[in-house]
Amino acid sequence: MSTDEAVHLCYENLNGSCVKTSYSSLPRVILYMVFGSGTVLTVFGNLLVMISILHFKQLHSPANFLIASLACADFLVGVTVMPVSTVRSVESCWYFGESYCKFHSSFEGSFCYASIYHLCFISVDRYIAVTDPLIYPTRFTTSVWGSCIVFSRLFSVTFSFPLLYSGANEAGLEDLVSALSCVGGCQVAVNSKWVFVSFAPFFIPTLVMIVVYSKIFLTAKQQSRKIESLGNKAEKSSDSYKDRVAKRERKAARTLGIAVVAFLISWLPYFIDSIIDAFVGFITPTYIYEILVWFAYYNSAMNPLIYAFFYPWFRKTIKLIITGKVMRENSSAIRLFSD
Template sequence: MSTELSPPAPVQLCYENLNGSCVKTSYSPGPRVMLYLVFGSGAVLAVFGNLLVMISMLHFKQLHSPANFLIASLACADFLVGVTVMPFSTVRSVESCWYFGEIYCTFHSCFNGSFCYASIFHLCFISVDKFIAVTDPLIYPTRFTASVSGICIAFSWLLSILYSFSLLCSGANETGLEELVSGLSCVGGCQIAVNSNWVFVNFVLFFIPTLVMIIVYSKIFLVAKQQARKIESLSNKTETSSDSYKDRVAKRERKAAKTLGIAVIAFLISWLPYFIDIVIDAFLGFITPTYIYEILVWFAYYNSAMNPLIYAFFYPWFRKAIKLIITGKVLRENSSTTNLFSD
């Protein structure tokens, strides 16, 4: 009795008519559509969410403050992640091929590093700003001025861009990995290898702002709780006309502490697994499976989509600003002077 063996499935390539093309990993239609929806929605949220933040900060005069300029600059970094990085990464992640040319592969990686590091540094400076505002509210306006905000913004952008572009465009990241890079090179691929030395530098640039954020947000949380308890204690002891105001202040402090806690937790969930993996991977010979790496990368990308929700959507004044923008009322005369903080 003879048995017929089914022929092996043909290997799919990124470019069927080119020699040296990368092998393409295909998904069935259902998972493929689902992946495009998940990744694409993250890009859309990062673009439009951060665009709303920038429009609000720039249009409404009531929001023109040094702290809000820093938040607007953060939104710009996350907006650029959503425009220049996430859409192209979506296609690469789903199709397992790079269709945008070798030159933009390099620029895509530079944009990825520049804007993501800029986002991290902005978050760190925002944490310091909020710490000063909570601990020394009376002298805060004289400490965090427009010039200080400008220095923080300039530092975040310049360090991120100079570091990422100089590292990747010079090829220093591939030193000692020439054989690995040569073996992985194929038409339709966009894989950036980073040696262990520069991976360590990358981790340090992530770890220092993260450590600052954890320490600062922990202190903010403790100070906010102490202030809330003190105000509540005074309110219980003396019945004055200012009791209701004190209660509102206490409630606002607790809400601020909760919001900041959510922010730092979301940041760590998004970024920490990715940076831990790249450090381990560099020292163990790049053994992380592709699908695991893609999951970690997209967790990190989604932080740019979550920042508008965490730093802005939690506040009533921003919800009011969104309503005015979406309904087109910002086009009316004198709309920039609208009071966003009225009840």
């Protein structure tokens, strides 16, 4: 083996090593900065969301607890998945062992499913809040949103981990897996049967969210027209509290609808490519796969930015946290918005 060949291998002087794609210094630095900044934004952005909702009592609501749980899933993506993927993407080699390869891939799948089911339950929560805001607190109780969180987490883990660790995803692809296997690689092949099975838990809640949000925005439009058509000031005054609550719930639904659209835009290309790839012999170039997977990863960093842009209370809590005012006595009772 020549020196020239050795520098292009993941493990020098080791038989069966994967071929390494070498980058010059500047592209390597740029890639590490891009992926590293996304990781930092994901970790600290979602940490701010969790601290805000859990610390300030005025934010203690079913929808916000679901948002905090969603932020927790995104936070774990930033802590457990993105740092390792940064090294894999830049170095084009897997240096973390074969066992952690499956663990890492299982994490990717479980966090994706956890996010989609959190967003689905949030959409149902918003539908009830918009259609009947005054009755809503009696319908979406602590036990209900607690069950939603438990289901989202348990289902995502029990579906993703057994699939990869049982090897069911590779059934019928043994020759291909053997041909692609090399030291320093981490490629997970999913056969055509299981790629559809894996897509179903993504597609079903997506369909539910599209239907629910369509009804939400239709209802919101009808409510807005009704409020505008009220000509009697006394009637307006008597319904002012209900109107304010309905307006706040519609705004929250709109913001979370944007988060849903961002999630679908981020993850759909990855799932579509996975389905196509399973039927055409896994011919997607590595760099295309890396672009798609990082596009999906960056969704975990997007939600805190969406909240910061659309929620004044989140901007206020960020300032309180950064300045250390949350450490003061009774800071949890600070009023972040008027009822």
